[in-house]
Amino acid sequence: MEAPISTRQARLRSLLKARKLDHLLITHIPNVYYLTGFRGSAGMALLGEGDAVLFVDPRYTLQAKDQARGVEVTEAKQRLIEAVGGWLKTSKAKEVGCDDSSLSYATWRALQQAVGRRCRLRSAGGLVEGMRMVKDPFELGLIRRAALLTSEVFEDVRRLVKPGASEMDLATEIEYRLKRKGAEGVAFESIVASGPRSALPHARASSKLLKKNEFVIFDLGAIISGYAADMTRTLYLGTPDTRARRIYQAVFDAEKTGIKAVRPGTRAGAVDATVRRSLARRRLDEYFTHSTGHGVGLEVHEKPRLGRGDKQRLDPGFVVTVEPGVYLEGFGGVRVEDTVAIGKDGPEVLTSSPKEDWIIP
Amino acid sequence: MEAPISTRQARLRSLLKARKLDHLLITHIPNVYYLTGFRGSAGMALLGEGDAVLFVDPRYTLQAKDQARGVEVTEAKQRLIEAVGGWLKTSKAKEVGCDDSSLSYATWRALQQAVGRRCRLRSAGGLVEGMRMVKDPFELGLIRRAALLTSEVFEDVRRLVKPGASEMDLATEIEYRLKRKGAEGVAFESIVASGPRSALPHARASSKLLKKNEFVIFDLGAIISGYAADMTRTLYLGTPDTRARRIYQAVFDAEKTGIKAVRPGTRAGAVDATVRRSLARRRLDEYFTHSTGHGVGLEVHEKPRLGRGDKQRLDPGFVVTVEPGVYLEGFGGVRVEDTVAIGKDGPEVLTSSPKEDWIIP
Numbered sequence: 001m002e003a004p005i006s007t008r009q010a011r012l013r014s015l016l017k018a019r020k021l022d023h024l025l026i027t028h029i030p031n032v033y034y035l036t037g038f039r040g041s042a043g044m045a046l047l048g049e050g051d052a053v054l055f056v057d058p059r060y061t062l063q064a065k066d067q068a069r070g071v072e073v074t075e076a077k078q079r080l081i082e083a084v085g086g087w088l089k090t091s092k093a094k095e096v097g098c099d100d101s102s103l104s105y106a107t108w109r110a111l112q113q114a115v116g117r118r119c120r121l122r123s124a125g126g127l128v129e130g131m132r133m134v135k136d137p138f139e140l141g142l143i144r145r146a147a148l149l150t151s152e153v154f155e156d157v158r159r160l161v162k163p164g165a166s167e168m169d170l171a172t173e174i175e176y177r178l179k180r181k182g183a184e185g186v187a188f189e190s191i192v193a194s195g196p197r198s199a200l201p202h203a204r205a206s207s208k209l210l211k212k213n214e215f216v217i218f219d220l221g222a223i224i225s226g227y228a229a230d231m232t233r234t235l236y237l238g239t240p241d242t243r244a245r246r247i248y249q250a251v252f253d254a255e256k257t258g259i260k261a262v263r264p265g266t267r268a269g270a271v272d273a274t275v276r277r278s279l280a281r282r283r284l285d286e287y288f289t290h291s292t293g294h295g296v297g298l299e300v301h302e303k304p305r306l307g308r309g310d311k312q313r314l315d316p317g318f319v320v321t322v323e324p325g326v327y328l329e330g331f332g333g334v335r336v337e338d339t340v341a342i343g344k345d346g347p348e349v350l351t352s353s354p355k356e357d358w359i360i361p
Numbered sequence: 362m363e364a365p366i367s368t369r370q371a372r373l374r375s376l377l378k379a380r381k382l383d384h385l386l387i388t389h390i391p392n393v394y395y396l397t398g399f400r401g402s403a404g405m406a407l408l409g410e411g412d413a414v415l416f417v418d419p420r421y422t423l424q425a426k427d428q429a430r431g432v433e434v435t436e437a438k439q440r441l442i443e444a445v446g447g448w449l450k451t452s453k454a455k456e457v458g459c460d461d462s463s464l465s466y467a468t469w470r471a472l473q474q475a476v477g478r479r480c481r482l483r484s485a486g487g488l489v490e491g492m493r494m495v496k497d498p499f500e501l502g503l504i505r506r507a508a509l510l511t512s513e514v515f516e517d518v519r520r521l522v523k524p525g526a527s528e529m530d531l532a533t534e535i536e537y538r539l540k541r542k543g544a545e546g547v548a549f550e551s552i553v554a555s556g557p558r559s560a561l562p563h564a565r566a567s568s569k570l571l572k573k574n575e576f577v578i579f580d581l582g583a584i585i586s587g588y589a590a591d592m593t594r595t596l597y598l599g600t601p602d603t604r605a606r607r608i609y610q611a612v613f614d615a616e617k618t619g620i621k622a623v624r625p626g627t628r629a630g631a632v633d634a635t636v637r638r639s640l641a642r643r644r645l646d647e648y649f650t651h652s653t654g655h656g657v658g659l660e661v662h663e664k665p666r667l668g669r670g671d672k673q674r675l676d677p678g679f680v681v682t683v684e685p686g687v688y689l690e691g692f693g694g695v696r697v698e699d700t701v702a703i704g705k706d707g708p709e710v711l712t713s714s715p716k717e718d719w720i721i722p
Contacts, residue, residue: 040563041563058650059561059563059651060563063561063563063564098466100465100467100470101465101467101468102465103465103466104463104464105459105461105464105465105466105468105469105484106461106484106486107462107466108466109461123466125467168540169541172537172540172541175537175540176533176536176537176540179529179532179533179536179537180530180533184529184565185550189546199423200420200424201420202401202402202421202424204400204545289419289420290420329423
């Protein structure tokens with residue numbers, strides 16, 4: 001299956017028309033890939049009603065010509081932004097949309113200077129990110145594969161989880177096995193955090209050794225053809241006491257409730273509220289210090305955000321995480337996270353590692 | 362040995378004074394780490410004559426309090442930039458330097474709005490990057506270790522280079538072994554590019570299998586405590602013909618000449634010119650399509666750039682790469698790269714894998 005590049009370009013063109021923009025300058029790299037198929041680490045695309053140009057530096061000319069579809073590849077002899085500016089200056093474009101959260105202040109001003117006065121730069125960030133929320137079947141297939149691989153590798157690595165293993169070594173094994181099994185990369189630096197460190201929601205894996213009677217949080221994700229998955233599991237080494245059991249059960253239940261809430265038509269903020277209510281019933285909501293989830297796709301954190309008050313409606317084709325956590329400073333933390341696709345009839349959990357099986361005696 | 366955070370902050374304060382800035386807003390993450398010791402993935406620091414504040418979101422409060430030195434840690438309840446804006450608004454700061462290449466246009470405008478009219482934002486990017494060009498002994502020690510580890514792992518992986526091995530598998534082995542031997546991460550996705558793919562200067566490792574009678578380029582680097590190394594070696598599988606030998610020898614010689622030119626007082630552009638002249642003597646300069654090198658430290662690409670016409674003078678304490686390459690479309694390419702520290706008396710090559718030993722019969 002090939003990425004429907006021409007469909008995406010056509011959709012974007014109609015969005016531009018509706019916004020009365022002559023061109024959109026695409027500078028955020030995942031958006032460049034999404035709209036052209038080019039996978040280099042640097043490049044800018046200009047898309048207008050009658051034309052589409054991909055600007056790359058000489059390192060990437062061959063690769064761009066090989067990968068990009070529906071665009072004319074132009075090798076920039078100077079800085080990319082200057083090439084874009086020069087092109088726009090000699091074009092008929094008057095209203096050009098730019099992504100003000102991807103372009104730096106310095107670059108924006110350089111572009112303004114290069115295009116001259118006749119051409120107006122307008123903030124139009126988020127257009128492509130909005131399109132990307134709805135995954136096409138090509139994308140869904142890749143995320144599904146990334147999620148499956150992530151789950152398989154976690155099941156594999158679970159066997160290495162024992163007192164004396166270091167967080168760092170487990171993280172290294174996770175990444176190695178993801179790649180050996182076909183991931184082109186990892187969606188983010190794998191987290192392995194044990195004992196009191198599991199109370200740090202974004203701890204990195206450290207040289208700490210695992211011990212009996214502590215939680216261990218694993219947060220990992222594969223990338224396949226640019227598409228990410230994201231999954232967290234928490235294990236307990238030894239025999240959990242009442243408090244540990246209570247926390248795990250609360251997070252487990254909150255996640256289940258959250259997943260059920262992920263349906264077409266629901267607002268993102270409502271999913272977050274559902275999860276918080278579930279934790280509040282156990283008086284643990286104050287220890288849930290981040291938002292409930294985020295979109296997953298070409299980026300491991302993308303639109304929509306599932307946080308307090310987020311108004312975005314969830315549609316079929318969205319892929320999001322649900323990831324409640326409870327973090328008790330000095331004691332430890334629990335987080336459970338799945339990547340979930342929203343189908344017409346409701347949620348489909350893509351990451352499949354069991355969650356009931358959390359105690360390693 | 363500890364990072365000399367207070368010395369760095371003092372140096373920056375004197376730079377601010379010279380520029381008549383009340384505060385500098387530090388938003389580029391490697392700069393935040395350099396000036397505070399905080400290693401989270403999100404945070405902003407404000408440094409002024411009499412104060413220093415580190416703004417982090419709730420995820421990072423504990424970690425920031427543990428790691429940061431010489432700053433007051435402030436937990437932002439809203440977006441970081443809003444917390445910074447609020448702080449500035451109630452302070453006496455009038456002239457605030459901001460990094461216009463790290464702040465997005467959208468964020469810059471949000472900050473402008475938050476600080477109000479009394480406070481002026483001024484472009485002051487590059488100040489910290491300028492300081493970072495000269496490595497202190499703490500930094501040099503870490504880069505030296507990263508370089509050594511990079512070389513050791515390459516020597517290890519060299520034994521796996523044979524027909525039938527895939528580029529991707531070799532890249533995975535490189536990353537696995539770097540981490541197993543103590544790297545906290547890789548400085549960039551390792552490149553393994555063979556045959557015609559070696560003519561793509563920034564090819565990613567693919568599923569292609571290595572064959573007899575082709576070049577294989579390896580570009581890799583370890584990170585240790587945040588500090589990177591960067592090394593490229595090219596091998597030939599089989600028996601190189603006259604053309605392959607001629608290209609390898611030309612790049613090998615150009616690199617040697619380049620390393621010799623890396624001395625205190627020389628301009629960066631002069632090193633680049635030396636390397637190009639060396640290739641020109643073999644009429645291969647037109648196939649050298651990128652610049653000769655770049656600084657290495659907290660980022661794998663940092664100041665200075667060693668390219669055409671770059672005026673920056675090289676000083677003792679700089680660490681740079683020298684990396685000529687020759688790329689023949691359809692045939693293959695050769696690149697040889699070392700990380701080189703500039704001492705008072707001249708260059709010290711930190712990456713130690715042999716370059717003479719390039720043929721695997």
